[in-house]
Amino acid sequence: MNAYKQLLFALSLVIYGCAFNAASSPWEQLDADQLESVLTQKFADGNYSPKGADSCLMCHKKSAKVMDIFNGVHGNLNNAKSPMAGLQCEACHGPLGNHNRGGKEPMIQFGQNSKLSTQTQNTVCQGCHNDAKQMAWHNSTHNLEDVACADCHVVHAATDPVLEKLTVNDTCTNCHTREKADMNKRSSHPMKWDQMTCIDCHSPHGSMTESALNKPSINDTCYSCHAEKRGPVLWEHAPVTENCITCHNPHGSVNESMLTHRAPQLCQQCHADDGHASRVVQQPGVDAFGGGKSCLNCHSQIHGSNHPAGSTLQR
Ligand code: HEC
Ligand code: HEC
Numbered sequence: 684m685n686a687y688k689q690l691l692f693a694l695s696l697v698i699y700g701c702a703f704n705a706a707s708s709p710w711e712q713l714d715a716d717q718l719e720s721v722l723t724q725k726f727a728d729g730n731y732s733p734k735g736a737d738s739c740l741m742c743h744k745k746s747a748k749v750m751d752i753f754n755g756v757h758g759n760l761n762n763a764k765s766p767m768a769g770l771q772c773e774a775c776h777g778p779l780g781n782h783n784r785g786g787k788e789p790m791i792q793f794g795q796n797s798k799l800s801t802q803t804q805n806t807v808c809q810g811c812h813n814d815a816k817q818m819a820w821h822n823s824t825h826n827l828e829d830v831a832c833a834d835c836h837v838v839h840a841a842t843d844p845v846l847e848k849l850t851v852n853d854t855c856t857n858c859h860t861r862e863k864a865d866m867n868k869r870s871s872h873p874m875k876w877d878q879m880t881c882i883d884c885h886s887p888h889g890s891m892t893e894s895a896l897n898k899p900s901i902n903d904t905c906y907s908c909h910a911e912k913r914g915p916v917l918w919e920h921a922p923v924t925e926n927c928i929t930c931h932n933p934h935g936s937v938n939e940s941m942l943t944h945r946a947p948q949l950c951q952q953c954h955a956d957d958g959h960a961s962r963v964v965q966q967p968g969v970d971a972f973g974g975g976k977s978c979l980n981c982h983s984q985i986h987g988s989n990h991p992a993g994s995t996l997q998r
């Protein structure tokens with residue numbers, strides 16, 4: 684080595700040392716794009732740890748949360764397809780590289796604190812989860828709106844809360860605050876007691892239907908539990924066969940029976956306000972048009988009628 688090269692070498696050591704001795708890690712300064720290229724390089728280098736999880740746990744076993752992965756499916760050594768049977772921690776977090784040396788070279792991080800794009804995070808999961816059940820994900824609103832698998836799923840846990848009936852609504856309403864407000868209104872499906880869940884009607888990974896419904900249409904979704912409303916009936920009420928949510932808010936409402944509006948306004952959105960139906964109730968309760976039920980006092984078979992004389996939905 685000549686003197687000039689020696690000098691360069693010494694200088695590079697100084698720079699290298701400075702960078703890694705700095706109070707905060709230089710990696711923390713990287714933006715998302717720079718981080719992606721560092722990780723791409725790590726994958727190209729392919730420096731996986733020969734000791735697998737053991738090398739990670741030297742430093743990470745103090746965290747109960749990290750250790751919890753061994754209580755879940757991903758920590759199962761006996762399932763040949765599980766990460767623990769293969770690259771272990773690095774199957775999800777990428778190769779160790781120089782992460783265990785000074786300076787905390789970054790690993791793939793998931794969830795809200797991650798600077799990585801949702802796409803990059805999700806690709807890791809999709810490496811193993813790409814069966815038919817994941818088909819709808821690609822075009823789902825959640826995918827297009829950059830929701831990450833790890834926004835809903837917790838893998839460092841014995842049980843993933845989003846897979847449990849008693850906790851799935853909490854995960855959904857973390858983001859869906861409007862539906863959370865609706866489900867706590869006076870009239871709603873029994874979701875606030877977790878007797879019903881968002882996924883009774885919606886597919887979290889998307890579906891072929893608008894609003895990611897489980898069934899091909901809104902009405903089919905409702906009929907799956909309210910079969911008696913399917914008909915056919917002799918006298919149909921057109922809006923009922925067309926779309927239940929013309930009159931109902933499926934998430935809940937301040938009005939009885941989850942109605943979007945109260946009668947008579949509910950009815951007068953479509954029915955002319957002349958003739959007998961036009962009677963505006965100045966003093967609620969004074970006659971059959973008044974009171975909480977209004978039009979329904981007489982037209983009680985609002986979902987349709989099978990009575991031979993039921994054409995005006997009165998019986
Ligand atoms: C020599 C100790 C050490 C070893 C070995 C180690 N880590 Fe880390 N790891 C750290 C430290 C320190 C941090 C930073 C923690 C912080 O900022 O709170 C960290 C952070 C992380 C993070 C958070 C994301 C990030 O980039 O900051 C992940 C994920 C992670 N490590 C995974 C692993 C995995 C997987 C392995 C094994 C392949 C491993 N670690 C091995 C010390 C270590
Ligand atoms: C199936 C993929 C997967 C495997 C395998 C896995 N992790 Fe994780 N890890 C995640 C996800 C996703 C998160 C975000 C929190 C969560 O979902 O539980 C995470 C979070 C972490 C964190 C916290 C980082 C932060 O955001 O602050 C550390 C540290 C970590 N993992 C280390 C490990 C270690 C060590 C192993 C092996 C024993 C391991 N992980 C195995 C997916 C995985």
Ligand code: HEC
Pocket residue numbers: 756757762764765766769774775793807808809810811812832833836838843846
């Ligand atoms: C190395 C392969 C691998 C990777 C990577 C992986 N998984 Fe898995 N995952 C599995 C296996 C194996 C199972 C068990 C399923 C089975 O046996 O049918 C599983 C099961 C699951 C389940 C169902 C859990 C249950 O209790 O039934 C969820 C949810 C899941 N993974 C989410 C994720 C998420 C989110 C990621 C990315 C952070 C991820 N997985 C990454 C292999 C993987």
Ligand code: HEC
Pocket residue numbers: 805808809812816820825830831832833834835836845846851882887888
């Ligand atoms: C909006 C929240 C949400 C997101 C985002 C999400 N999931 Fe799920 N996932 C769920 C729920 C809820 C279930 C349970 C479905 C059920 O019981 O019908 C589930 C079930 C699963 C299962 C086990 C059952 C099955 O269908 O195989 C796997 C595996 C899984 N998800 C992987 C993923 C992966 C991979 C991603 C990202 C590409 C992802 N999930 C994104 C909420 C979500």
Ligand code: HEC
Pocket residue numbers: 823824825828830831834835845851854855856857858859881882885886887893894895
């Ligand atoms: C990390 C935040 C987040 C979580 C958690 C989440 N979502 Fe979403 N969801 C969104 C965003 C963002 C959109 C798109 C904007 C909107 O419609 O509010 C969306 C849209 C939807 C839509 C409308 C879909 C469409 O195609 O129009 C439904 C239905 C939905 N989410 C149901 C759920 C359910 C069920 C869960 C729980 C299993 C859940 N979401 C969890 C963020 C989230």
Ligand code: HEC
Pocket residue numbers: 852855856859862863866872874879880881882883884885894901904928933934
């Ligand atoms: C009884 C069935 C049912 C249940 C339970 C249900 N939804 Fe819905 N949801 C629907 C229907 C039907 C639509 C379509 C409304 C529309 O197209 O205007 C919808 C629409 C949505 C939308 C899209 C709203 C918009 O303005 O585009 C979101 C987000 C949503 N639901 C989230 C949730 C969440 C979160 C839960 C659980 C708290 C939940 N839903 C429970 C039936 C249901």
Ligand code: HEC
Pocket residue numbers: 870871872873879883884901904905906907908909927928931933939940941
């Ligand atoms: C998974 C089953 C299920 C599905 C799907 C379902 N419902 Fe319900 N619905 C229920 C249950 C359970 C109740 C509560 C019955 C009770 O309290 O006696 C209920 C009650 C109602 C009520 C009466 C609420 C009240 O305050 O009296 C209306 C209106 C209603 N549902 C409309 C709908 C509409 C519209 C749809 C489709 C968007 C739908 N439901 C889909 C199970 C379901």
Ligand code: HEC
Pocket residue numbers: 902905906909912913922923924926927928929930931940942979983985986
């Ligand atoms: C034209 C408006 C309208 C449409 C459309 C409509 N409903 Fe209703 N629904 C009502 C009214 C009004 C009530 C309250 C009846 C009462 O108080 O006597 C009600 C009550 C209900 C109830 C609770 C009482 C009962 O009859 O069991 C359920 C369940 C229900 N509707 C389901 C549905 C379903 C399912 C659909 C779609 C097939 C639907 N509704 C379409 C107006 C409508």
Ligand code: HEC
Pocket residue numbers: 920921922929930946949950951952953954978979982985994995996
């Ligand atoms: C979304 C529009 C819409 C709403 C809301 C609506 N209807 Fe109707 N209704 C119709 C249509 C369309 C017909 C069929 C009219 C026809 O065949 O001439 C109809 C028919 C009727 C009939 C039978 C009329 C006949 O000539 O035999 C009655 C009675 C009726 N509706 C009462 C009500 C009541 C009461 C409400 C409120 C609870 C209501 N409707 C809400 C659209 C609506």
Ligand code: HEC
Pocket residue numbers: 947950951954958959960961962971972977978979980981982995
């Ligand atoms: C006191 C009982 C009563 C009340 C309250 C009532 N209706 Fe009627 N409605 C009738 C009778 C009876 C008929 C049949 C009239 C006929 O055959 O000429 C009728 C007929 C109708 C028709 C069929 C076409 C028409 O106009 O003749 C519609 C639509 C209608 N009502 C809507 C409504 C609406 C909307 C309300 C609430 C604003 C309402 N009704 C309140 C008794 C009532």
